[in-house]
Amino acid sequence: MIETHSRVSTTVIAPKFVGRSWLIITLAVVLFGALLLGVGIGAVAIPPEVALAIILSKVGINLDVTFTPQQMAVLWHIRLPRVVLGGLAGAALAVSGALLQGIFRNPLADPGLIGISSGAALGAVFTIVSGVAVIGIYTLPIAAFLAGTATTLLVYQLSRRHGRTDVAMLLLVGLALNALAGATTGLLTYLADDAQLRSIVFWTLGGLGGALWETVLAAAPLILFVLALAPRLGFYLNLFALGETEARHLGVNIEWIKRAAVLMAALATGTTVALVGPIGFIGLIVPHMVRLAIGPDHRWLIPACALGGAMLLVLADLLARTLAAPAEIPVGLFTAFAGGPFFLVLILRTRRQYGLS
Template sequence: MTQTVPARGQDRPTLRDVAGRRATSTSARGRTRATLLLVGLAVGLVIAALAAAGSGQLVVPFDQVVGSVLHRLGLDLGSLPTHPRGESTLWSVRFPRVTMAIIVGAALAVAGALMQGVFGNPLAEPSVVGVSSGAAVAAAASIAFSWTFLGNWTIAVCAFIGGLITTLAVYALSRSDGRTEVVTLVLTGIAVNAVAGAALAFLVFVGDTQAREQIVFWQLGSLNGSRWPYVAVVAPFAAFGIAAAFLSARSLDLLALGERPARHLGVDVERLRIVLIVVVALLTAAAVCFCGIVAFVGLVVPHLVRMVTGPGHRVLIPASMLAGALVLVVADTIARTFVANADLPLGMLTSLVGGPFFFWLLRRTRRTAGGWG
């Protein structure tokens, strides 16, 4: 019995075929892992949101929270809250606050992912372009000088406008010969943040005792007092910014190859930076305008997600969105339930946890020779 030897170039697999199959297999595993991660984060977010809505001084059991939600959806498949004020508490106080936490966490995390992609640095965050400090100065000015031209919306609108103006100023000051160097942008942002810090200290000095307390409390960040009208204002801006981030995912992946290769592949690098910096300002200003400064979410969350998903922004951005929302829902739940009859400042809590964690990330990055980790 003779064995037929495949003719050369016909049935025998080449190195290119083997490499292609391996790449396809690796890509399939990566897609499966990304899908599992996104599904896991989405399920975790839903469970955390429902649990958060039932937590607080008035405890609503989890099954009753689920029953209330299903009832609002027209599905009477569960038990409604038995407490006389349970239903009104859920839909007038708890769910607006939980929804605001989801929006703010998602916006800050996506803004951080965009900043890290634009700068090519895992330690970049939205405050680099001055949006947080600008928002803080404008909000403090409205408090110190008792501005009330928009009623209860004055502080939020001033914070939003202040964040956008500061970001655009940083970008304008860092441009030279029609181009913007990343290092110049970062250094300009540091200088503007220093000036904003001095302005904020001056406003605290000139304000009365009540204004000082309000300014300090706003800087610490809190979701207390979130209501549906506030959610209706923040949600469209956050949705627009997140949608823009999704659309820029491919361009960010090409930018990660370097500016010159990205230009050769058709990416207008300067235009991309302008658009994304404005998007970051929009997302961050929308997040802080009602809630104050919430630190480290935009830095730590996308960095952690990148360690799991890798550098591809098509997975990184949606995963950061879900992870940021989940982190802030959990953090806000802890902030309002950790101490009885007290509502801890959310920014203080995220800084308390995020600071040591960020230090660990720095040490880990140093051990990996400054890579993404």
């Protein structure tokens, strides 16, 4: 249980940035627009008013807008599950990145740092190569989720000493297990036949092309659970910025906070990677961009990251499937190509602002 002294104000970090509420509102509005674009643009054009009419018709609200059966089928069975899953995945990755950056007190931390992504990849590749299909099409995502979660828990246990978790040790153990999982994945890839190799390559590039309502319903409860609870850690992550010793002196149960943050990140990222494959850049760049806009207060940072991550992945997937139409660029590949140079430019610009170059 978390305890704080009564004299500790919830405004330990003074709001130095204005317009935070407006930024949240703006991100929500832009996300809504991105969702409409995502379901509307493609080989079958669906205008925004038609998209709204189709969606509302499913809940018994009929607007005076006509649409064809083809538009309804394309939107409801193909595009809407994909867009919703993209929004959930983007929010999960961005919030996971914000939580881990708060725990590590390092803006370069991301969900792949503690073995979640590499462990999930190992579980998925093992399932493909072994041919195990105990529960049909759900075997691969469940195996990826369990492997990612198990790797994270192993990292956490190995980094504990005398009942405490050393953040530096958590990072080092995570890097070591990442290397081990990557090597094992490489060995399994080497042993795979041609058909298995194509499946491995398709999955490891990351993509939303296989989104179904079944996968959305499988991901939504776990991701929404994390998105609902993560902002409750915001105040305590603010105190972490002062240092673990100072936070402990202020009455914070730092071990509980570390455990909660790591497990939430593992749950959200493991679920996402299991269903859409490893998608980089979102968990690293979104918290950094939001932090530049509204400051380091995690009470605002985490909700803004959820909206920003969802918006960014929905738009990235829209571009990935339309830029080379009728072909489709894997969204994980697209985010890596777009995000790497952008992040480098952002770092150089920030360095110049602080007079370091």
